[in-house]
Amino acid sequence: MLLAFILLHSFYQTLAAKGGAHWSYDAHSQETWPEAYPDCGLKAQSPIDIQMGSVQYDPSLPPIEPEGYRNPGSDPFALTNNGHTVQMSLAEGMNLHGLPNIYTAVQLHFHWGSKGSSGGSEHLIDGQAFPGELHVVHFNSEKYANVSEAMHHPDGLAVLGIFLEVGKMENPAYNNIFNQVDKIQYAGEEDTVSPFNIRNLLPEHLGHYFRYNGSLTTPPCYQSVLWTVFHQPVQISAAQIEKLQKSVYSSKAGSSTPQSLVDTFRHPQLLNGRVVFSSFPAGPSGYSAGEIVAIVFGVLMGCAALFLTGWIVAKRTRARSMQDQKGVVFTSSSRRAV
Template sequence: MFLTLSFSLQVLSQAMALTSGSHWTYEGAHGQEHWPETYPECGLQAQSPINIQTDSVQYDPSLVPVEPEGYWDIGSNFFTLTNNGHTVQMSLPQSMRLHGLPRMYSAVQLHFHWGRKGTADGSEHQVDGRAFPAELHVVHFNSDKYANVSEAKHQPDGLAVLGVFLEAGNEENPAYNHILEQLDDIKYKEQEKPVSAFNVRDLLPAHLGQYFRYNGSLTTPPCYQSVLWTVFQQPARLSDAQLQKLQRSIYSTAEEDTPPVLLADNFRSLQLLNQRVVFSSFPTGPSGYSAAEITAIIFGVLLSCLGIFLAGWIVAKRIREKRMQEQKGVVFTSSSRRAVAD
């Protein structure tokens, strides 16, 4: 029991290391526009999140499906769920790993970003300008090269994050209840609760082979540009009641602070792509064609139509000219015959 508790505290400490430092908020005097003043990397050129524009992503057939390991076979007896004042965060053991990336990555924590009830915004990433009500991030560090997340977090190849869009559906998602049903026990900042281990794979979309991939940053201070992002194309679906539970249950203030401040709209504004390339593991155009292929097809069809139009116009012109010549011949012949008769 002591070893399990010690291990969980170690993992939690590593998870908190990602967002430790001076006070910051999403709005106000310490809001997003002021982050670079305290955290210089927040003002650099390879920041996250971004708007993923499917007509400009580059299809890369070498991108293989993401393969989680140990997500469903958890060695510890519980996770630690925490309200850190910025989000709901759950520690994860390093025995959870990812295959299918350039390196082996081990899990650190997962957390959420969300908006307010009745609004479409909430996710950090967007696709073609479309936002989702919420987004799940599962954070991993490069365990092939680094001993822990504290060592890896500021290295260019240090982190890998899975991004999962959350959208409203007609049915309840039982996997998310492992977390959402505990929120009343961590209403206030710095409160935490042990959560019985469960199959974390069930939080992810059913299909892990279709995703967008790009190099970016942490979306919260210190904004280290060390993240290999994998944003899944398929969202996970929660019921309206589940989404509202996330949107309306948590405060960003401590229990003794009054009045309590609802924790919502904890998503960073979109960042410029700045010449970075977003790759996709699947063709993003309809009928299996990429955006570039679709453009080439449309251009080819237009040229073909133009060619057909010009050919038709030339044929019609020649037919008209021929008919005019024939009519002139008939008139000339008739005139000649009248002249002879006279």
């Protein structure tokens, strides 16, 4: 646990370097990120707006397989308000399989909007935002010693993105974190969370996701992230998302004008020729463009076949009816002649 905390602290020391503590999420500030952090102006940035119609289905993408998520040990997790988000350290031994390498978990954190807004997630689906998004950050432990080293390499990091949507019921797994948020209201404050089943924070189905190469969504915006964004959102209650929207401040304790920590998301970035892959057929309504064309063609052909069958049946029915009528007339005429 101590090693995980040291790695996490080193990770955020790097993020805070070169005046990083002064950046913010407001629109004007985001435009100036590249001035202090040149990587923020490069061409493979995150987050993105995932357009279902242009996603390419890759049947070779395997389901994500978390290891150690269900039983992360007995040491408490460190929960921190770093002035930009609520983040929680993760235990050693939590790994991801189903990626090009084995990646080891370091921390998770949240992105959210403000009360009354429909947005909050960083990634979008066809221009649609969700109220929040959870990111679980991992580093390539097969190649690199720690996250601070890994973040400087193109294959260094892997992040899971989980959309959060508002439902009617509370999500007990998320209460493990949200019930402690009141204890870290101000920037720099820390608390602990008792270990719990981290797998319950993820969607039920881990086989349906989007995959692309991108970056950290905060300065220094290193382009070292293999993104896995799950298609299935996780539901939390309105009261749970409000814990983030109403209880956390970006300013330190004792500030004369406390600033609420809200709208903690970066605006979507251009794809610039990158391809977004999916582990499932991902056109509109869950089908690829080719499949939609095939379905429409099949429906039209089916309708044409039904129409033709109906026309033939009706024609034969009319022919038989006319023959029956002729038979009746002939029989009546014959009887009158007799």
